[in-house]
Amino acid sequence: MHPKPSPDAATVHELSTPAVVVDIDALEHNLSTMAAVLPGALLRPHVKAHKSTALAAMQRRHGHHHFTCATVREMVGMARAGLGEDLLLANEVVDPDRLHELAMLQDRAMITVAVDSDATVDAAARAGIRHVLIDVNIGLPRCGCAPGEAGRLAQRARDHGMVVRGVMGYEGHLMAVDDRGTQQRDTLAAMDQLREAAREVGGDIISAGGTGNHDVHAAHRARTGVTEVQAGSYALMDTYYSALGLPFRQALTILGTVIATHEKWAVADVGLKSLGMDHGNPSIANHKVWFCSDEHVTFATEKPDDARTDHTGPTASSIRAPQPAVGTRVRVIPAHVDPTMAMHDSFYLVRGDDVLDRLPIDLRGW
Numbered sequence: 046m047h048p049k050p051s052p053d054a055a056t057v058h059e060l061s062t063p064a065v066v067v068d069i070d071a072l073e074h075n076l077s078t079m080a081a082v083l084p085g086a087l088l089r090p091h092v093k094a095h096k097s098t099a100l101a102a103m104q105r106r107h108g109h110h111h112f113t114c115a116t117v118r119e120m121v122g123m124a125r126a127g128l129g130e131d132l133l134l135a136n137e138v139v140d141p142d143r144l145h146e147l148a149m150l151q152d153r154a155m156i157t158v159a160v161d162s163d164a165t166v167d168a169a170a171r172a173g174i175r176h177v178l179i180d181v182n183i184g185l186p187r188c189g190c191a192p193g194e195a196g197r198l199a200q201r202a203r204d205h206g207m208v209v210r211g212v213m214g215y216e217g218h219l220m221a222v223d224d225r226g227t228q229q230r231d232t233l234a235a236m237d238q239l240r241e242a243a244r245e246v247g248g249d250i251i252s253a254g255g256t257g258n259h260d261v262h263a264a265h266r267a268r269t270g271v272t273e274v275q276a277g278s279y280a281l282m283d284t285y286y287s288a289l290g291l292p293f294r295q296a297l298t299i300l301g302t303v304i305a306t307h308e309k310w311a312v313a314d315v316g317l318k319s320l321g322m323d324h325g326n327p328s329i330a331n332h333k334v335w336f337c338s339d340e341h342v343t344f345a346t347e348k349p350d351d352a353r354t355d356h357t358g359p360t361a362s363s364i365r366a367p368q369p370a371v372g373t374r375v376r377v378i379p380a381h382v383d384p385t386m387a388m389h390d391s392f393y394l395v396r397g398d399d400v401l402d403r404l405p406i407d408l409r410g411w
């Protein structure tokens with residue numbers, strides 16, 4: 046267990062930057078909004094989106110006791126934190142040492158591992174894994190067996206003496222389709238494939254989906270047979286998902302400090318080493334982000350006449366110099382939450398300017 050660090054500043058303005066800041070009211074809104082749409086076991090929150098046992102414990106308090114993980118490290122950390130009631134590794138592993146580490150947890154936690162090939166079934170069996178889920182490819186060119194292979198792999202796992210709990214499929218290519226009608230149609234078509242595979246596989250679980258189409262899953266469970274949704278980003282959010290108009294608020298920002306100001310631009314100390322950039326540049330409210338480099342974001346006030354930043358207001362000096370002054374704090378909103386969290390070792394829970402707590406991001410690594 047990681048010791049719980051106490052907050053080392055009373056207000057946001059005292060934090061050293063870059064710092065991961067999570068607005069507790071937005072977080073609570075997101076957790077309760079999702080729990081109302083997909084209560085209890087209908088949501089298997091994906092912890093890869095935040096990599097924090099403290100945040101997973103909050104999701105548990107909202108009624109979700111079963112979790113999805115992407116790495117063995119996440120599985121082990123969740124089990125050790127007492128959050129191992131039902132953990133799914135929704136990812137393939139062939140490393141015998143890591144599988145052995147998972148198998149050793151089985152007396153204290155419910156461990157299920159996704160398999161999608163003869164090699165992954167056999168590796169899980171050799172390590173002594175007791176429960177598997179057949180991972181089916183339903184359109185995203187990543188892991189998952191062909192739907193027609195699922196029944197045969199389930200039989201192979203059973204021949205090894207393992208329990209096959211059902212199927213999973215991740216339709217990641219459909220998460221950010223901005224035409225909701227198209228997204229719904231394509232999600233239902235993908236789920237038809239998954240359900241067909243589930244008939245061949247048996248078991249109780251049909252696990253799929255994410256933040257981007259959680260509502261499609263909630264509305265169409267009777268047709269799809271989906272028993273649980275693996276959403277994770279909804280808790281903290283990012284600009285990739287906020288562009289879709291989902292009912293979740295931006296809880297995560299990276300606090301930065303302006304370290305240089307020029308006539309036409311300013312620079313803050315939040316660069317690509319503190320931000321997941323695979324979904325593009327971050328955003329700063331009322332400013333235009335030009336680009337990021339290792340430790341810098343270069344940005345400009347959007348309207349040269351309006352020098353207002355997120356907290357300084359239009360002071361006399363800022364009216365003369367439209368870019369934010371050196372020392373100004375800025376809130377940088379990442380385009381992709383998961384890799385952003387993976388770059389930091391702790392986050393601050395805040396309400397307004399008050400720092401309430403500092404919590405470890407303790408599920409990093411593999």
Ligand SMILES: Cc1ncc(COP(=O)(O)O)c(C=O)c1O
Binds near residue numbers: 094
């Ligand atoms: C296997 C799996 N399930 C579910 C998700 C859903 O996550 P999100 O909440 O970001 O849509 C992901 C995200 O990449 C994933 O890889």
